[in-house]
Amino acid sequence: MAKDKKTKPSKELPLGFVDRQEKELLIRDFVISNIKEVMIKYGFQYLETPSFEYTDSIGKFLPDKDRPDQGVFSFKDEKNWLSLRYDLTAPLARYVAKNYMELPKPFKRYQLGTVWRNEKPGPGRFREFLQFDADFIGTKNLMADAELCVMISEILEKCGLDKKDYTIKWSTRKITDALFESLKISSSNKRLKILRSLDKLDRLGWNEVKKLLGKGRKDQSGDFTEGAGLSSSQTQDIYEIFVKKELMPTGDKYEEGAGKDIRSMTNYLDVFGFENYKFDPSIIRGLEYYTGPVFEVNLNFEVKNLKGQAIQFGSIGGGGRYDNLVSNFGNLDCPATGISIGLDRLVFALMQKKDFKIKPKRPIVICVFDKDKIQEYIEILNKLRTSDISSEIYPGEGKLKKQMEYANKIGxxxxxxxxxxxxKSGKATLKNLGTGNEISVKLEDLVDEIKKII
RNA sequence: GCAGCAGUAGCUCAGUUGGUUAGAGCACUAGUUUGUGGAACUAGGGGUCGGUGGUUCGAAUCCACCCUGCUGUACCA
Structure with missing residues (x-):
């Protein structure tokens, strides 16, 4: 045995990657089955696109100028750069552009898939995670946006959340469009900074956001973030709109844009009979590519990490209207709106919220006394499995005690x-590991007796 | 990325002002019981004390750098 430790492979996982055990996976399966049911009910098509795309397709075509293609895992094959997808929206835009002629308009699709982000993970956030997306492609009708909110809420409630457990907040980007016009802010860099600052209102509060809009802010750890450099009168206007929520930007631009969006969305949500939403102008979603309504799903209960500390959980999903994204792939006038949910984060929160009665099915264990009697055991095994009873012959080697310990351990x-x-007697002993009771059962009655236990 | 805190056995941690061969509980393996788990007892395996370099007669302990984790922050498609 070589003692050189450096030659042994590491048993640690790469940064930001995790093993997921059965308990979590079963809840995830439960969530997924609810999603599929709701998707079918709402008339969405199921789509899968590959994990890799050409880097160009998911990087350069994103109109987020700040970080064109950072944060993705990439490698070069013989000819081209490939990247693991970092969301399901960019591949969708690529898919729609590629198959535009054949697709129905509008096109409604949903997708479940793993995405990867090459960045530093945070609490409850990893570099590999499962995402769910549903999108309407090719319609300007805001009924689609409203329906996405209704649909997501149906999924959450099917998964066991009450109305008080979550809120869907929404706004429209046309408010900030009008705001920038009235404040005469044209620099896209400055606009982006303001959007990102406002997005933090719910988490940091106005006093901190005020600093971000002005000179900058120092956080608890002493880290400094540079501000947007607005004047105090500009900041005051923003306060009236986004915090006091009394004043709205005025003028024709506002009426045609934000005003219309708000009236239309509110009307549709009401007609759908949906009430669990809240209009909140401070919902921004940092991304540049949103053009109209934006929405965010927030949980209203406390979430703790593995050490039992309450953490800033943030939203479990969100979305909005992106009328210009698909056109990046060609001269397609293709409005679109969609929503996505981080499933692993939802599952993580659900595990704390409710004790799901989802337990793994564990097999009945047939103990092995004598290897020469293996035919007898296999006959019993076949009888159980024919009746769809999860069962196995003890798969290891060793004494009865060891076999009992095994059965206990696997549950x-x-x-x-x-x-x-x-x-000799023709009767098996059936031991209930929950109660410890043993009964003697004729082989032909075994299935019935087991069904009383499981 | 930036900042604060942390890293000793699979896990949770102890380890005195630097001093022989680094400890405990849980877990694991075997036995007490060659046909009985979840309890108890006994024994055993498992660590170059996150890594590298330095100070020193001597480092888990002091110093520097690096790596990793947690929390906040930035970014978040």
Missing amino acids: SPAVILYGDDEI
């Missing part, structure tokens, strides 16, 4: 003992 509901004594 088996019961073991079957069939040694010399039982074989």
